[in-house]
Amino acid sequence: MTSHIEEGISSRLPSEPPPLPYSLRTRKKAIAIFWTIFIIDTLGQPLILYWTLWYLTNLSHNLVFSVVTAAIGGVSVFEYFYRLYNLLRKGSRARPLNARSSWLDFFHINFTLVWLILAVELIVGSVPHEPYVRLIAMVLPTVMFYFGFVHLTLDVLRMMGFKAPFRISSTPKGAPMPTALYALIEDVVAVDGGGGQIYRYALRTRYLSSPYFRRMLFEMNCFWSGGSIIFAAVITALVFTLPEPVAFTLGWSLPFAWAGIWTLITIPWVQSDLRREKEAWAQNVGQGGEPCVDQVRAPAARTRFTSVQEAIPSILPWSRNKEIPPSVPPAGPCDIEGLPPKPASLPDSTPAATLENQPLGPESPSQIEGDEPTQHPMTSTDERGTDVGHPTLPSEKN
Template structure:
């Protein structure tokens, strides 16, 4: 994957992963997860609190001890997959001791939750409202982290450290890209083959990057807003209602957001494919995370125009990338130097990672494409 290495394909680079073939596994996982994270704490709370003579402290000791079994298993399962010898799940070119970005956040948020649960359940009369804040805390954390990353991205900051497969010093990746890469590669079994394919798609398609940026703002912004609303409810209503709503409302919000996201993404992927075929989704610098790269209008922008026509900008069709990979800037030495530096950061050592996978036929097929 080098700059200017031949004509671009007629379609965006494919992603070798399908959710359709994994529907059963996904359904089983989420069923167990919902039972463990939603059903179990509510059932234990209402039955032990109102139908037994156990002390309130003991009730919540039992509730918190039984909480998060699936998440704990998933944490150590991911840790094993990332650390084991010959792992094909860890980020591209990452050392054995390097965790991916999602696992670092997974660790930090669990530390926050552990403090909340311990402080809330230790007193003789537990802080029920604090224990009800477990899921809103997760919403706050990931919402703030993901939104902050994209704000830094738009401000032009570079990655201060490796963010999964994005090398230090590269353009700050949109947070949703890192999340998808890590979850599909490790939890979904896509491995480094998927990490490489996703990075190829991400660097080659400005439309894809714009879609992920907008989707990240939708989820992270919504997460923060609704976490704040749920927090207000928790500290307003009675404790039994607060505990119930604190564990149920986040799932309700996630369900609604998912129902909105599915057709949105499907529509945008069709638009990306059409734009690519018309050569309108390939503006900017080839194989570089060019934040300012022009692209076709996304679905979000189209919907926004309907409600706020006064904010509509005149859109010119993105120009075709030039042969040297710099669109309309090839005569500027300073810009060319910056582009070369950006390319070296974005693709740093990536060929080494691919070479290390040559023994696997799937990778060979992927590179041939």
């Protein structure tokens, strides 16, 4: 009798992790155009202006750097206000789940802070009659230091068991501290990538349902934030020891070289881990802890970077707790901290219904061929079908 019950339960378990309704394959052209413009604006423009105006004109050094600093970051400034508009506009479907209309996502908060730091750096460096060339060369290393320390600190606090002191994107205040890379991916794809709240909902479902996915993001965050801090320190040492022309050139170019190398390492690494995650779900292996709950040390199948995370409990005294006994993946959709049930536009996590290759716009939910049109996951309708807005939980409105 017991075996029949167990067979019935296992047959209802999902064979794959909850899908993410977003694909980069359909956006290759847009991504290529953006990064081409960004690199020209942030790498090519400062170096070309510096070398041509400094050595080929009779302009004062102060005026040269006034021109250089004024021309820096046009794409970033546009992106900043584009994101701000999308987050704050009435009826926005890009803002964090269950957040107030005035609440910015975690990435935009950091975007604002880092721009304030860079503004001070550029003003102080370019105002003197003889500009501080080395300080102006530290713009990109400063960004690397900032995001590296912020992201690493967030994950250290997570490992120490701290709760979120305020809403971090879609993670409500008082919930377990999310891994920083999860918040970054959620915000960038939802706003800049046009995934909207549908993507935020799907990513949160995946994050809470899959201990393997959470561990992979933790490891990847350590790789990027740790590498960012180390290489920013190396670049800083070069900037303040080499001749000024060389220092300026390296300060603006080496961060791009580092990011390119890290990206080339990351792509096959993540692809391999996502395959391993699917295999673990298909075999019901290594899914541990309480289903649909973000437990930091919930057991999961081995990842490609497991050695880093396995070493932490032996080093950090607060992480020496006994691991949570294994369990099974959730048999149904997670009730994500009071959010509405899974929208019909998001499929069950089965191979036939996976939407990973389906494009998704920011304003409308995806629709599988033959399905009835569905409302946005974060809106509700009255009896006449009229949109009555975004449901918000009083306990999560902060």
